[in-house]
Amino acid sequence: MESPATRTEAGALRFLGWTAVLLGSWAVLLLLLQSLFGRQVDRLQVLRLGRELALQVRLTELTLERYPPSLIQDLTGLDLVVVDRPAVKTTPSAVQLEHQQVLANALCSRLKECPALLPADQRDPAVWIEVISPLEPVWLRAPLPRSHGWPPQPMLLGMAGVAAALTTAGLILAVEVERPLRRLERALSAVGDGQSADPGVVPAEGAPVVQRVSHRFNAMVKRLADNQRERNTMLAGIAHDLRAPLTRLRFRLSLQNLSETDSQGWDGDLDALERITDQFLLYAGGGSSEPLISCPLDQWLAEVVASYPRDSLQLDLSPITAEVRPVALGRAVSNLIDNAFSYGERPVVVRLRQQGADVRLELWDQGSGLSQDDWSKALQPFQRLDPARGQSGHCGLGLAIVNHVVQRHGGHLTIAHAQQRGPDAPGHFAVVIVLPGNTQTS
Known part of the structure; x- marks a missing residue:
């Protein structure tokens, strides 16, 4: 288990990492917004400047009718020059020419006459605007907004910051919460479907609350695994310990002078006890240590x-190759056939078919079978639908063993009736083993 210092260090590193992601996404989004909307923002600023300059130009023209330009410049702070035509020292850039044209259109739309505009300086973006004066030519120098570049526009800075915060929050939810929860969901589904899960199978990653849930889940899985091992060990130990006294009892009875009826009765009871012992061993093992073989x-x-007997069992098999645990699955099939012989009606038909990606192994008999409610009960360990079954060596583990073996193969066990399968059904009731699609059709 991690120490508090280790968890604190991991939390600090995670915080620094997400801070770096936030700053990096902010920078990337800022460059993207600047490239997409920088010129549009500059255009809007030039339009706003045009509205303000139109008012200044109109007021200046009215004031020039009574006062000289020098006095107006001193009183208002406007940059006015008296010259026929200002000198253009440098060639304006394409962006400055674009801004100048936008400003000219804005002024023309608000003034009676369109004023003449000349670029002022490339290094300090500005424009000369001709002001109508009754005595002498006057030009007003007005600064233009800088073209999109560095530093970016405050509005774009804010938009990039909000977008970066939302993007980082989404990544945190996806990485720190959603992905660990999906991993936990898959592990819960595996445990709920009866598959074995090793302790610690879910890494304690993500947000602190998700880590706590993962720790609790791993502890629960560990307890379940320990209980499963203890149960299997107990069942295997009981079955193993019963074998020796049963063997001795059978040997001692063989030395007694018993009547044929008594001898058959004792042999039947001993066979039943041995059958129960074998079922305990099968249920405790379930083929868990047997490898898959194609x-x-x-x-x-x-x-x-x-x-x-051939007259009581028929085969209807398709050539299919699959990876199975042959010994464990063979015992499961034998259990189903024995149940069909004991509690169904002969003949029993074993059918093997490929259905899509899955393999269906169907064991049909001519009896009435079980209802869905009885079937659910029969799959539980130590459940006997007929109390008389225990007298012949049945302890209610037959179908539980089959179900356990099939689940170890990643499949499931179900039932079918003739009315569900139609006229091609070879019997009235079937127990169906469905195995997953890691198969190859021969």
Whole structure:
């Protein structure tokens, strides 16, 4: 577990990292806004300046009718010169010419006569505006807004700051909250579907609240894994310890002079006890240690059912290759066939089909089968729908074992009735094993 100092250091580094992201995004967005809207902002400023200069030009023209330009300049601070035509020292830039034209249009729209405009200086953007005077030619020097560049316009600075803050907030939500929560959601789905999850499978990353939830989830998964191991160990230990006394009991009974009826009764009880012991061992193991092997399912199924009577079991197999745990899945199929022989009606039909990306292994019999409610109960461990089943060595683990093995393969177990499958159904009721699509059709 991380120490408080380590968590503090990680939090400080994360804060510095997101601060750098904020500043970087602010700079990038500022350059983008400057390139897209800088000239439009400058144009708006020139238009606003045109409205102000139109008023100044009109007032100056009225004042020049009574007072000389020098007096007006002293009183108002306007930059007025008396000259026939101001000298243009440098060639104006394209941006200055554009601003000058925008300003000329603004002045023409507000004054009775369009004044003449001349560029003043390239280094200090300004323009000379001709003022109508009754005695002598007068020119008014007016500064122009600087072209878009550095420093940027305050409005663009603010817009870039707001956009950078929103962008960084979205990234923080995506990286610090949403992504860890999605990882936690997938882990919860895996645990909820019965798949095994190792302790610490969800990294404690992201926002502090998400880290706390991840720690709690990992602790819960660890407790579940410990409970599962303890249960499997207990079941395997009980089953293993029962084998030795059962063997000794069978040997001692064989030395007794019992009648044939008594001998058959004792043998039946011992067979039932051994069957229960085998089911305990299967449920405790479930094929968890067996590796996946790629094998042809049709040939493998033919070997699994070879010991059953041919007149009571039929095969309808398509050539399909898949990766399975053959021993564990073979025991699961045998359990289903034994259940069909014991509680259904013969003949039993084993059908293997490819459906889309999945493989369906169907075991049909001619009995009435189970309802959906009874099926849900039958999948639970130690559930016996018929109390008499326990007298023949059934402890309510058969379907639970099958379900456990199928889930270890990433598949699921379901049921089907003839009315659902239509006229091609080879029986009245079926238990269906659906395996995921890591298969190859031969």
